[in-house]
Amino acid sequence: MFPPWLAGGLVYASALSLTAGGITLLYITTRTFNFAHASMATFGFYITYIFYSFRGGNLYQYLPLSFLFGSLLGIICYIGLNRPLLKRQASTITLMMSTLGYDLILLSIIQMLCDYLSYTFKLYPRRVTMSAFDFEMFGTSAASIITPLIAITILTLLHLFLTRTKFGISMRASIENPILASASGINSDKVYLMSWVIGGGMAALGGAVMSLTMTGTPVMGMTVIPYMFAGAILGGLENIYGGILGGFIVGLAEYVGIYYLAVKVGPWILGYRMALPLLIMAITLLLFPRGLAGIQWSYLLESIKRARKGAKS
Amino acid sequence: MRNIGDVLKQNLMKREVIISLVMLLVLTYLAISLGFPIIFSTLILFFIFSIVTLSLNLEVGHTGISQFGRVIAVIAGAFVVGAIPGRILAFLYGLPFGLEYADDAVNYKVVPLIHKILEKDIALALGFLLFCLVLAGLSGALIGWLTSRPAIRLREAYLGISLLAFGDFFMWVGHNWEPLVGGTTAVFIPDPFRIVWGYRMQAVAFTLLAILVLVYLFIERITKSPFGRTLKMLRDSPLVSRVYGKDIVKIRTQSLVIGSAIAAIGGALYVIYTGTCTAIGFTRLTWTFWPWAYMMLGGVGSNIGMVLGVLVLTVSRTLIILYRKSLFGFLLLWGIDPIWLEFTLLGLVIIFIILFMPYGLVPEKSETVLPSGRIKAILESVRKQSSQTPEN
Amino acid sequence: MLNIKNLYSGYLKLKILFDINLEVPTREITVIVGPNGAGKTALLNSIMGIATVFAGEITLDGIQLKNAPPYKVAQLGISYVPQMENVFAELTLRENLMMAGYMLNREELKNKTDQVLDMFPILKGFIHRKAGTLSGGERRMLAIAMGLMRKPKVMLLDELSTDLAPLITKRVMEGIARLRDELGITILLVEQMAKRALEIGDKAYLLVSGEIKYSGRASDLLHHPELSKLYLGVKEVE
Numbered sequence: 001m002f003p004p005w006l007a008g009g010l011v012y013a014s015a016l017s018l019t020a021g022g023i024t025l026l027y028i029t030t031r032t033f034n035f036a037h038a039s040m041a042t043f044g045f046y047i048t049y050i051f052y053s054f055r056g057g058n059l060y061q062y063l064p065l066s067f068l069f070g071s072l073l074g075i076i077c078y079i080g081l082n083r084p085l086l087k088r089q090a091s092t093i094t095l096m097m098s099t100l101g102y103d104l105i106l107l108s109i110i111q112m113l114c115d116y117l118s119y120t121f122k123l124y125p126r127r128v129t130m131s132a133f134d135f136e137m138f139g140t141s142a143a144s145i146i147t148p149l150i151a152i153t154i155l156t157l158l159h160l161f162l163t164r165t166k167f168g169i170s171m172r173a174s175i176e177n178p179i180l181a182s183a184s185g186i187n188s189d190k191v192y193l194m195s196w197v198i199g200g201g202m203a204a205l206g207g208a209v210m211s212l213t214m215t216g217t218p219v220m221g222m223t224v225i226p227y228m229f230a231g232a233i234l235g236g237l238e239n240i241y242g243g244i245l246g247g248f249i250v251g252l253a254e255y256v257g258i259y260y261l262a263v264k265v266g267p268w269i270l271g272y273r274m275a276l277p278l279l280i281m282a283i284t285l286l287l288f289p290r291g292l293a294g295i296q297w298s299y300l301l302e303s304i305k306r307a308r309k310g311a312k313s
Numbered sequence: 314m315r316n317i318g319d320v321l322k323q324n325l326m327k328r329e330v331i332i333s334l335v336m337l338l339v340l341t342y343l344a345i346s347l348g349f350p351i352i353f354s355t356l357i358l359f360f361i362f363s364i365v366t367l368s369l370n371l372e373v374g375h376t377g378i379s380q381f382g383r384v385i386a387v388i389a390g391a392f393v394v395g396a397i398p399g400r401i402l403a404f405l406y407g408l409p410f411g412l413e414y415a416d417d418a419v420n421y422k423v424v425p426l427i428h429k430i431l432e433k434d435i436a437l438a439l440g441f442l443l444f445c446l447v448l449a450g451l452s453g454a455l456i457g458w459l460t461s462r463p464a465i466r467l468r469e470a471y472l473g474i475s476l477l478a479f480g481d482f483f484m485w486v487g488h489n490w491e492p493l494v495g496g497t498t499a500v501f502i503p504d505p506f507r508i509v510w511g512y513r514m515q516a517v518a519f520t521l522l523a524i525l526v527l528v529y530l531f532i533e534r535i536t537k538s539p540f541g542r543t544l545k546m547l548r549d550s551p552l553v554s555r556v557y558g559k560d561i562v563k564i565r566t567q568s569l570v571i572g573s574a575i576a577a578i579g580g581a582l583y584v585i586y587t588g589t590c591t592a593i594g595f596t597r598l599t600w601t602f603w604p605w606a607y608m609m610l611g612g613v614g615s616n617i618g619m620v621l622g623v624l625v626l627t628v629s630r631t632l633i634i635l636y637r638k639s640l641f642g643f644l645l646l647w648g649i650d651p652i653w654l655e656f657t658l659l660g661l662v663i664i665f666i667i668l669f670m671p672y673g674l675v676p677e678k679s680e681t682v683l684p685s686g687r688i689k690a691i692l693e694s695v696r697k698q699s700s701q702t703p704e705n
Numbered sequence: 706m707l708n709i710k711n712l713y714s715g716y717l718k719l720k721i722l723f724d725i726n727l728e729v730p731t732r733e734i735t736v737i738v739g740p741n742g743a744g745k746t747a748l749l750n751s752i753m754g755i756a757t758v759f760a761g762e763i764t765l766d767g768i769q770l771k772n773a774p775p776y777k778v779a780q781l782g783i784s785y786v787p788q789m790e791n792v793f794a795e796l797t798l799r800e801n802l803m804m805a806g807y808m809l810n811r812e813e814l815k816n817k818t819d820q821v822l823d824m825f826p827i828l829k830g831f832i833h834r835k836a837g838t839l840s841g842g843e844r845r846m847l848a849i850a851m852g853l854m855r856k857p858k859v860m861l862l863d864e865l866s867t868d869l870a871p872l873i874t875k876r877v878m879e880g881i882a883r884l885r886d887e888l889g890i891t892i893l894l895v896e897q898m899a900k901r902a903l904e905i906g907d908k909a910y911l912l913v914s915g916e917i918k919y920s921g922r923a924s925d926l927l928h929h930p931e932l933s934k935l936y937l938g939v940k941e942v943e
Contacts, residue, residue, distance in 0.1 A: 027470075033470055033473075033474065081664060081668070084668060085667065090667075090671075092469060092470050093379055093469070093473070094667055094671070096470070096473070097605060097609060097663060097667060098663070098664060098667045098668075100602060100605075100660075100663060101660040101662075101664035101667065102660065102664065104602075104656045104657070104660030104663070105656070105657055105661065105664075107656050108653040108654065108655075108656035108657040108660065109657075111650075111653040111656070112644070112649045112650075112653050115647070115649040115653075116647050119647060119648020119649070120648060222598075226474075226477060226478035226481050227478075229474045229477070229478065230474075230478055233471060233475070237471075271485075271489035271490075272486070272489060274481065274482065274485050275482055275485070275486075278478050278479065278481075281475065281478065282463075282475065282479075285463070285471065285475060286463070286466070289466050289467055289468075289471070291471075
């Protein structure tokens with residue numbers, strides 16, 4: 001159904017939109033740029049990998065477990081690290097650095113886990129090609145159909161949660177005006193905890209999805225995190241939908257854009273594929289210092305309409 | 314009047330002094346039990362990272378720029394030294410110097426030939442070293458100026474993340490573009506310390522110490538000067554500094570240019586010390602996150618703190634590497650290499666500092682412009698005046 | 706009802722209020738007046754647990770409020786209507802009311818919403834609009850409506866009359882008086898334009914530079930020959 005470059009691009013874009021959405025969610029609720037997203041994603045991949053290695057079957061059935069484990073990592077991070085710092089009203093930079101510390105600890109645990117798996121169970125966890133365990137569907141890899149669906153489902157559930165449930169609305173209220181929200185009797189603590197549960201889960205799920213299109217290594221998350229951030233920044237860091245969209249654009253641009261350029265310019269350009277998302281981010285930031293969300297869309301549309309009318313008359 | 318004993322006691326009880334003494338004791342112990350080479354390699358890393366961390370502190374601690382791309386300037390220094398000075402020597406002595414210079418099949422033959430020349434001529438060797446450093450400083454300044462362009466426009470978090478991403482970008486460029494520094498393979502760097510071959514480590518260490526002292530004095534001088542006070546004012550309140558007629562853009566640019574030039578010299582010294590330049594080695598973990606951890610441990614904003622932070626962590630790293638088998642050997646039972654504990658240590662240190670010692674080992678002191686005696690005198694005279702004038 | 710004893714408070718390390726003693730009696734309107742930057746809002750924030758309390762006591766019917774998080778204070782029946790950003794602009798009116806009545810159960814929420822909307826019928830028409838699209842006066846109405854949603858024992862109202870036309874200010878003040886008379890709500894009212902507030906108030910405090918400079922009957926302060934001129938901008942009563 002899809003050519004391979006598009007199939008891979010869709011999987012990668014879905015993974016980035018999940019992770020970038022999580023980063024944005026955590027930033028707008030707790031002002032924290034979560035560096036630990038890197039190792040949370042890697043952990044998500046290893047959970048799926050471990051369960052698949054030991055129990056076999058369809059690998060997609062283990063994705064919910066990845067999500068849950070990511071949530072657990074998020075809860076630990078919030079209770080142990082983020083909450084005391086938020087109480088102290090720590091600066092953005094301090095919050096960011098604290099998650100970096102957490103990320104490094106997680107990374108060392110992952111490395112040790114890999115050593116353990118290869119020594120005790122004779123597995124090869126340091127270079128895993130998860131797509132080898134995938135199956136075919138409609139003449140293309142199942143991942144390219146299932147993972148965008150997963151991303152869309154998560155997005156829809158998140159949207160319903162935020163607009164239809166009382167707790168979801170209270171999350172939006174806390175994001176917009178934390179003081180008024182807590183004066184209304186909303187416990188901001190619960191809101192922050194919930195955003196770590198969702199954000200962590202999305203990170204781990206994104207990591208598990210990502211491993212379907214790239215080689216899974218202990219530093220997979222570490223390598224990809226600039227692009228997760230690029231997606232979140234492209235989205236403007238103001239609402240979750242922006243982050244999800246930004247991640248998708250960055251991911252798809254990297255795969256599709258580089259395929260296009262390789263055909264046009266030559267295959268040597270494949271080595272610079274990571275430059276493409278950064279270029280998009282840089283250009284967006286230079287034109288719109290607050291990302292996609294900072295663009296006044298209605299104003300833009302209005303001026304385009306006016307220009308058209310002017311051209312007609 | 315305080316007697317001399319009190320003064321001595323006060324100074325000795327300072328945290329800085331105690332920590333340095335403990336670290337020196339550890340180093341002496343290592344030197345006695347394991348010999349000097351390990352000490353020199355630890356010290357060399359300590360000197361290089363001190364230079365880089367001091368430059369980071371100038372930008373983050375004194376100016377308040379969220380510099381998450383320290384690796385960019387380090388790369389600028391390292392890659393330039395990897396790519397240019399060797400080529401110039403090769404050109405002067407009729408060796409292949411074009412794009413093929415960095416090709417590993419050519420490079421490993423060319424560099425030994427250059428070494429032969431450098432070995433004989435001490436003036437040339439010194440000149441070469443100096444040229445490398447100046448070149449690195451210039452390219453660092455250039456990259457600092459370039460990064461200052463977005464630094465003016467973007468909010469702190471956006472800027473930090475963008476710089477972080479571009480650090481990775483430069484590393485990948487070096488990794489992919491072979492003519493620069495050899496791509497996936499390492500490019501060799503002509504070694505100016507060839508001439509003192511038997512004592513290379515010692516020579517490198519003392520050169521680095523000298524440069525570190527110069528950098529330290531330079532940064533100390535800048536930060537104590539009116540310019541340094543302007544930087545701090547800008548950090549603490551951009552609005553106030555604008556009200557007082559300071560050009561924020563200019564000041565930030567200056568700080569970034571100076572800081573990046575120093576960091577680039579650090580990067581250059583590192584590749585000169587190792588004798589090779591591998592693009593993939595310049596990760597954000599080693600050259601951005603480690604310096605951040607050193608800086609936070611030392612105490613953001615304090616210069617002496619930087620040196621202490623690097624000292625403590627470098628020595629702890631050495632200890633982990635040396636004693637990992639004997640202390641954490643039980644991990645090997647499950648096949649786990651204790652080397653990963655280095656990451657755990659780094660993470661724990663960062664978290665511990667943030668949670669329990671937010672101001673680091675040496676908290677930044679609020680400095681007064683005038684000596685305290687003078688300020689007291691002024692205050693006294695003001696008080697007298699106000700008591701003379703009757704209240705309205 | 707609400708008692709404050711020897712309160713020192715501020716934000717993080719910044720000290721703003723010094724040795725505040727204040728009493729808000731049940732079913733009365735207590736007015737706090739004072740010039741800009743006197744610490745009026747900081748006082749309300751200290752009661753709500755938003756500002757940092759360094760020393761002293763804040764009690765509601767004998768229950769200690771000091772250092773309780775804002776949501777706990779709200780649960781005890783204190784309802785705060787801040788001066789700025791007192792509605793959720795990105796949420797619809799219905800969601801705003803729902804959030805204001807966060808502590809109520811489903812049944813109570815519905816009844817209370819109907820009741821509040823009956824008090825402010827003009828809001829009924831905008832129920833599905835985002836609060837950010839309302840005009841200034843409508844916003845303030847919504848803010849008061851949200852304050853009432855919480856079934857408050859005490860309402861803390863911060864500068865309700867800012868930017869309002871004099872006639873509307875008068876009407877708002879009458880409305881506040883009705884809250885006391887008809888619903889029996891205890892009110893702590895902070896005002897900078899003090900005249901109208903003092904007219905409806907029972908008790909008054911004058912707050913200057915973080916210290917209380919006067920306490921007594923509201924009418925006495927209004928007619929005080931020096932203070933009213935110095936701090937309240939009240940012209941001499943003819």
